[in-house]
Amino acid sequence: MTTTHHLPAGKAAxxxxxxxxxxxxxxWGYSSLRVLELPAGGLHPFDTGDSEWIVLPLSGSCTVAADGETFHLAGRESVFSGVSDFAYVPRDAHVSLSSPGGGRFALTGARCTERLPARYGPASGVPVELRGTGNCSRQVNNFGAAGVFACDKLIAVEVITPGGNWSSFPPHKHDEHRPGEESELEEIYYFEFADHEGTPGLGYQRVSPSGHGRGTDVLAEVRGGDAVLIPDGWHGPSMAVPGHDMYYLNVMxxxxxxxxxxxxxxxxHAWIRDTWPDQPVDPRLPRYTAPSSQ
Structure with a gap:
């Protein structure tokens, strides 16, 4: 199995x-992810280059300025405490990101050709989906999903898996272009875990060869701050150990x-979907819902 696709925390700093x-x-050709940690009063300018980006608070709040627009993101305490608002910034732009109180912010990106306007994404507009049932139950925050928020190439969602559950299951792939059936998408998983009485959580990520692409083969123990790169292959399951909820951010x-x-x-493994209607959704979900727009 390859280890180059598993990036332990700090390895890709x-x-x-x-x-x-x-x-x-x-x-590869398109997908990007940056995680920025700012101290109180911190300021980070950057140029978007040939990529579009969504600035997503993981913890804390910030202000994003680009293309003459300024967006104040209320953010959240942590990825386990609520849905966050976000800001979209286009390619070929200069961006300033500042945070009076400090925090941790994900910059999800994709190389693109179309230049869309800078925009604010309210937390109230994020569809929160419960996917699967039983021990396959998980919560998906579809903030940057296709059909939800307009981007040129970028697709990004958040997944929360209660401790002991399996998500990204059944294993699935998107490494071929088959019109109407399958998209060709590169994917990044970024992980965080809920502590229990000060003990950090952990999980496991599997990627197996599909017969297409590079034959990616990964079985990784993942911890907070880790990332897994998936250029191809069957990905899943993503397993959360009992007692520790798992979060991952998907960028495609x-x-x-x-x-x-x-x-x-x-x-x-596709048959597992047929068992879902006979089981209840894990009662621990939803962990939270999107706030009202009122």
Whole structure:
């Protein structure tokens, strides 16, 4: 199994970023993710270059200025405490990100060609989906999903998996372009875990070869701040150990003309979906819902 696709916390740090995954560092064409940690009163300017970006608070609040627009993001205490608002900034822009109280912020990016306007995404507009049932139950915050928020190439969502549950299951892939059936998308998983009485959480991530692409093969123990790169292959399950809820941020982009998330389930495990209607959703979910717009 390869280890190059598992990036333990700190391994891909660069400059001001605790995590910096670019198309160049990942060896692919489109998807990017940066995690920025700012102290109280911190300021971070950056140029978007040939990529579009969504600035998503993981903890704390911030102000994002770009293209003559200024967006104040209320953010949240942590990824386990609530849905966050966010800001979209286009390619070929200069951005200033500041945080009076400090915090941790994800910059989810994708190389693109179209230049869309800078925009604010309210937390109240984020669809919160419960996916699966039983021990496959998980919560998906579809803030940057295709069909939810307009981007050129970028797709980004958050997933919360209660301790002891399996998500990204059945294993699925999106490494071929098959019109109407499957999208070709590179994907990044970024992980955080809920502590229990000061003990950090952990989980496990599996990626297995699909017969297409590079034959990516990963079985990784993942902890807070880790990332896993998925250029191809069946990905899943993502397993949260009992007692520790798991969060992951998914960032996807690819070469398709249509921005869509079309997946193919592993033929040996697809039957598990047929069992879901016979089981209740895990009562621990939703962990939270989007706030009212009122």
């Amino acid at each position: 660069a400059g001001p970023y605790a995590l910096d995954v670019s198309p160049e560092s990942a060896g 982009a690819g070469p398709g003309a249509e921005r869509s998330w079309l997946i193919c389930d592993h033929p040996g």
